[in-house]
Amino acid sequence: MFVAWRDLRFAKGRFALMGAVVVLITLLVGLLSGLTSGLARENVSAVTGLPATHLAFAAxxxxxxxxxxxxxxxxxxxxxxxxxxxxxxxxxxxxxxxxxxxxxxxxxxxxxxxxxxxxxxxxxxxxxxxxxxxxxxxxxxxxxxxxxxxxxxxxxxxxxxxxxxxxxxxxxxxxxxxxxxxxxxxxxxxxxxxxxxxxxxxxxxxxxxxxxxxGTTVRTIAEALGAIGSYQAENGSLQLMRGFLFAISALVIGAFFTVWTIQRSADVAVLKALGAATPYLLKDALGQAVVLLAAGAGLGTALAAGLGALISGSDVPFVLDAPTVLVPAAVMIALGAAGAALSVRRITAVDPLTALGSAR
Amino acid sequence: MTLLLHDVTLTYPDGESRLTALDAVGLEVPAGTLTAVVGPSGSGKSSLLAVAATLVTPDSGRVVVAGRDTAPMSAAQKSALRREHIGIVFQQPNLLASLTAAEQLQVMAHLSGRPARQLRRRALELLDAVGLADKADKRPHQLSGGQRQRVNIARALMNEPTVLLVDEPTSALDHERGAAVLDLLVTLTRERSTATVLVTHDRAHLERMDRTVTMTDGRLADPVAAA
Structure with a gap:
C-alpha cells in the first residue's frame, strides 16, 4: 500500500468527504439496528425468554x-x-x-x-x-x-x-x-x-x-416469532430499511472508487509501464478502500454506541450490545469492499502503453 | 548484447486494413552506449520504444532484453522484466502527484518487493546525482519542468536497469535545461553501463550519441544487421 497510503494523505479532502459518508451511513445503520433490536425486544422478549425449544400452535x-x-x-x-x-x-x-x-x-x-x-x-x-x-x-x-x-x-x-x-x-x-x-x-x-x-x-x-x-402445528421459538403479526410487519420493515442502507452504501462506495479509479488511470498506466504487476495494483487500491471503510465504519460505530448509550436509558426502545453495533459495521466494510472491488477491477483494463503517450 | 531487436514487425488495425508501425526492424544496443533514434513524427519511433519496453508484443521477430527472449513471456513475466531490467524515461515526466521526489524513486523498489524505506538512501543518492538532493521531499507540483524530468530519469535508474529507454526527454524543456538533461543521460549511461536508446527530434543531441539510426515509415534507414 505504498502509493495508497500517500494518496490517502495527499487527497485528504476527497477521502474525508467519502469517509464522512461512510461515518453517517454507519451511524444511521447502527442506530437503526439498536432501534430494531429494542423494538423486537418489546415485541417478543416474553416468548424468547420461555425455557422451551418449540411452541405448538392449534393447527x-x-x-x-x-x-x-x-x-x-x-x-x-x-x-x-x-x-x-x-x-x-x-x-x-x-x-x-x-x-x-x-x-x-x-x-x-x-x-x-x-x-x-x-x-x-x-x-x-x-x-x-x-x-x-x-x-x-x-x-x-x-x-x-x-x-x-x-x-x-x-x-x-x-x-x-x-x-x-x-x-x-x-x-x-x-x-x-x-x-x-x-x-x-x-x-x-x-x-x-x-x-x-x-x-x-x-x-x-x-x-x-x-x-x-x-392436532397442533409445532414451530421452533425463532419460527414462532413470525406468528406475532406486529413483529413480522415491524421487523420486516426495519430489516428492509437496513438492507437498503447497506445496498446504498455499497453503491456509493462503488461509485466513489469508480470515479477515483478513472481519475488515477494515468498513474496506474505509469506504474504498469514501470513494472507494477496487476495484483499489486489491485491490492493497493482495495487496501485503500478497506482503510477508508474501516476508519469510517469505526467512527460511525463509536458515534452510534455513544448516542445509543444516551438514549437506551430513556423511553426509546434501544438495545446497545455488540451485535447491534459491530455487525452493521462489519457488514458495511464487507459490502463497501465488494463495491470497491467491482470498481477497482477496471485497473486490469488500463493499458500501460498510454504512459508512453502516442505510441503509434 | 543487452538489447536486441531482430526482424521485428508490428502492425496496428487501421479501419479494415492494418498499419505497419515497424517493418522488419533490427537493432542492437551494447551496454554503456547510447543509440539515438530519429525520424519524422509517425515514423514508428515510439512504437520501437514500446516494443523494446515489452509494452507491446510484435507481430513477428524477436526482442531480447538482458539476454532473455521476451516472446514466450507472460504478462506477469514481462512486468517483472520491466521492474528489474528496463528503465523508462517518459516524454512527459509522468510523476505520481501524491509522492515526493524521493518516493517516486522508492516506489520502484517497492514494486520489486523490496522495503522502500530501506532504499531511501539510494533514492537520495540518485536525486543527488541528478542535482536534486535538496528537492527530495517536494511533490511534483512544487518542482519545475526540468526538475520533474530529472526525477523521471532518476526513477528510471532506481532499480539499476540494464536497458534505458528514453522518449524525447527534452521536448518540454528549454535549450539550457535540455542540454543539462542530455549531459546527465550520457554520464549515467557511461557510469552505469546501461544500453540506452534515445528517441529524439533534436539533431543537436546526435553528436553526443555513439550511434544514430533513422526511422522512416517503420523502417530503420541504417539498421545494423542483427545477429
Whole structure:
C-alpha cells in the first residue's frame, strides 16, 4: 500500500468527504439496528425468554400460517405432547392482551397464563396472584408486592415485581393459567384451554407425530416469532430499511472508487509501464478502500454506541450490545469492499502503453 | 548484447486494413552506449520504444532484453522484466502527484518487493546525482519542468536497469535545461553501463550519441544487421 497510503494523505479532502459518508451511513445503520433490536425486544422478549425449544400452535385451517391470536389449544393437546418420546416437558401457555388497573391507573398488558408449578412461571406465582414485569408495575402507578390489580374482571394480588418481559409492545403480567382462563370468560367454568404449548424437546423427538397426536402445528421459538403479526410487519420493515442502507452504501462506495479509479488511470498506466504487476495494483487500491471503510465504519460505530448509550436509558426502545453495533459495521466494510472491488477491477483494463503517450 | 531487436514487425488495425508501425526492424544496443533514434513524427519511433519496453508484443521477430527472449513471456513475466531490467524515461515526466521526489524513486523498489524505506538512501543518492538532493521531499507540483524530468530519469535508474529507454526527454524543456538533461543521460549511461536508446527530434543531441539510426515509415534507414 505504498502509493495508497500517500494518496490517502495527499487527497485528504476527497477521502474525508467519502469517509464522512461512510461515518453517517454507519451511524444511521447502527442506530437503526439498536432501534430494531429494542423494538423486537418489546415485541417478543416474553416468548424468547420461555425455557422451551418449540411452541405448538392449534393447527390453522386451510393451510393458513400459525398465529398467536388465532391459536387455542385444549388440555388434551398438552397431555398428548407430554406423552411424546423425546419431549422433556409440555406446558400450556395462555397469552391475552387486555387492560389492567391498579387504583386509578390503567395500562394495556399482556397476560401470560402458566401453571404456577410448571417450570415456566416466575418465582412466587400462585393461584389468585400475579407477577408484574417492572414496566407493568411502573405503568400501573408503581404497584408493589402485596397490592392488588384488576385484570379483566378479576382482582388479583401482586405476588412480586420482576423481569422485563414484554409481548407485542405491552408489558407482561404473569398469572395462573386457571385465572387466565377466567379473565376472558364470563361463565363460572371456563374451558381448559391455552394459546400454545411450550415444549422442551430433544433432537430425538418426532415432532410430526406429536402434531398428529395433539392436532397442533409445532414451530421452533425463532419460527414462532413470525406468528406475532406486529413483529413480522415491524421487523420486516426495519430489516428492509437496513438492507437498503447497506445496498446504498455499497453503491456509493462503488461509485466513489469508480470515479477515483478513472481519475488515477494515468498513474496506474505509469506504474504498469514501470513494472507494477496487476495484483499489486489491485491490492493497493482495495487496501485503500478497506482503510477508508474501516476508519469510517469505526467512527460511525463509536458515534452510534455513544448516542445509543444516551438514549437506551430513556423511553426509546434501544438495545446497545455488540451485535447491534459491530455487525452493521462489519457488514458495511464487507459490502463497501465488494463495491470497491467491482470498481477497482477496471485497473486490469488500463493499458500501460498510454504512459508512453502516442505510441503509434 | 543487452538489447536486441531482430526482424521485428508490428502492425496496428487501421479501419479494415492494418498499419505497419515497424517493418522488419533490427537493432542492437551494447551496454554503456547510447543509440539515438530519429525520424519524422509517425515514423514508428515510439512504437520501437514500446516494443523494446515489452509494452507491446510484435507481430513477428524477436526482442531480447538482458539476454532473455521476451516472446514466450507472460504478462506477469514481462512486468517483472520491466521492474528489474528496463528503465523508462517518459516524454512527459509522468510523476505520481501524491509522492515526493524521493518516493517516486522508492516506489520502484517497492514494486520489486523490496522495503522502500530501506532504499531511501539510494533514492537520495540518485536525486543527488541528478542535482536534486535538496528537492527530495517536494511533490511534483512544487518542482519545475526540468526538475520533474530529472526525477523521471532518476526513477528510471532506481532499480539499476540494464536497458534505458528514453522518449524525447527534452521536448518540454528549454535549450539550457535540455542540454543539462542530455549531459546527465550520457554520464549515467557511461557510469552505469546501461544500453540506452534515445528517441529524439533534436539533431543537436546526435553528436553526443555513439550511434544514430533513422526511422522512416517503420523502417530503420541504417539498421545494423542483427545477429
Amino acid at each position: 390453522p385451517p386451510g393451510g393458513q400460517e400459525v398465529s398467536f391470536t388465532r391459536s387455542q389449544v385444549p388440555e388434551s393437546a398438552w397431555r398428548a405432547w407430554s406423552g411424546q418420546p423425546g419431549v422433556r416437558s409440555a406446558r400450556p401457555v395462555g397469552i391475552r392482551t387486555t387492560d389492567a388497573a391498579a387504583g386509578e391507573r390503567t395500562a394495556a398488558v399482556s397476560v401470560f397464563g402458566v401453571e404456577p408449578a410448571g417450570g415456566l412461571a416466575p418465582r412466587g406465582l400462585a393461584p389468585g396472584q400475579v407477577v408484574l414485569s417492572e414496566k407493568a408495575a411502573e405503568e400501573l402507578g408503581g404497584a408493589k408486592a402485596g397490592g392488588t390489580v384488576r385484570v379483566g374482571r378479576l382482582e388479583l394480588t401482586v405476588a412480586a415485581v420482576s423481569g422485563t418481559a414484554a409481548y407485542s409492545h405491552t408489558p407482561v403480567v404473569w398469572a395462573d393459567l386457571r385465572d387466565w382462563q377466567r379473565i376472558g370468560d364470563p361463565g363460572t367454568s371456563p374451558e381448559a384451554v391455552a394459546t400454545v404449548v411450550a415444549l422442551d424437546a430433544d433432537g430425538s423427538a418426532d415432532l410430526a407425530a406429536g402434531d398428529r397426536a395433539a
